[in-house]
Every structure is written in C-alpha cells, then in structure tokens.
Amino acid sequence: MIKYNLKCDNKHEFESWFSESKEFDRLKNKNLIECIYCQSKKVDKSIMAPRIVNSKVKNKQKQVSDLEIKNFKKDLLKLRRFVENNFEYVEHNFAKKVREVYYDKKGKKNIYGTTTDEEKEELREEGIDLVNIPWVDKEN
Numbered sequence: 001m002i003k004y005n006l007k008c009d010n011k012h013e014f015e016s017w018f019s020e021s022k023e024f025d026r027l028k029n030k031n032l033i034e035c036i037y038c039q040s041k042k043v044d045k046s047i048m049a050p051r052i053v054n055s056k057v058k059n060k061q062k063q064v065s066d067l068e069i070k071n072f073k074k075d076l077l078k079l080r081r082f083v084e085n086n087f088e089y090v091e092h093n094f095a096k097k098v099r100e101v102y103y104d105k106k107g108k109k110n111i112y113g114t115t116t117d118e119e120k121e122e123l124r125e126e127g128i129d130l131v132n133i134p135w136v137d138k139e140n
C-alpha cells in the first residue's frame with residue numbers, strides 16, 4: 001500500500017491509498033481518479049509529501065491500514081510458530097540458559113524464553129545480543 005497526496009487543477013489537495021505506485025498511473029490513464037471536492041479528473045500526485053519522505057518525522061506514527069496490520073500480525077504469528085517449532089523453550093531461565101549456550105561453544109542451540117530488562121542489559125554487556133520478538137496471541 002502506498003499513500004499519495006493528490007492535487008487537482010483547482011488546487012484541491014487530498015490523500016489516497018493505492019496498492020502500488022503503478023496503480024495510480026493505471027487509474028489515471030483510465031480517467032478513474034477524480035478530485036474528491038470538485039470531481040475534476042485533472043489530478044496529479046502532489047510534490048508535497050513531507051510526511052512520507054522527511055526523515056525528521058520518521059518517528060511519528062505513520063498511518064497504517066487495517067490490512068497492513070492484519071498482514072503484519074500474520075507474519076508475527078508465522079514467526080511465533082517457527083520459533084516454537086525450532087527453538088527450545090526455557091521459560092524464565094532464559095538468562096541462565098543463554099549464558100550456558102553462549103559460553104559452551106560446542107553446544108550451540110536455539111532457545112527462547114523471557115528475560116527482565118535488567119537481565120537483558122547484563123547479557124548485552126557480556127556481548128550477548130538478543131532478538132526481541134513481539135509475541136502475538138494466536139487467537140484473534
């Protein structure tokens with residue numbers, strides 16, 4: 001999904017979502033894009049789209065569509081299943097276990113579990129980098 005700021009020949013500006021960048025040109029060629037205010041078909045992509053390209057506002061929350069969220073959740077669920085199938089769950093012993101794995105070079109294995117922020121910080125100082133995985137509910 002891509003969002004464009006659009007502008008008609010009467011200088012009305014509005015936003016619209018397209019499935020991909022080519023979609024805009026395709027619809028425009030078919031005269032299917034019109035201004036939401038005056039129905040003019042002379043609509044173009046506005047060059048003013050600072051909200052998307054300006055890195056200074058990168059941290060501001062971008063508008064995401066429901067579909068994007070749904071797809072994202074689906075990916076996270078896939079990730080969760082992958083971890084569950086391939087990693088050994090060590091529950092709250094994670095910090096201890098991860099050290100065992102880390103310092104015992106022969107016994108590399110995949111584990112997952114939970115840590116406190118404190119434990120994580122300690123591990124980081126020891127050079128053990130952890131990956132945080134957003135854990136999504138299987139329901140919903």
Ligand SMILES: [Zn+2]
Pocket residue numbers: 008009010011012035036037038039040
């Ligand atoms: Zn207009």
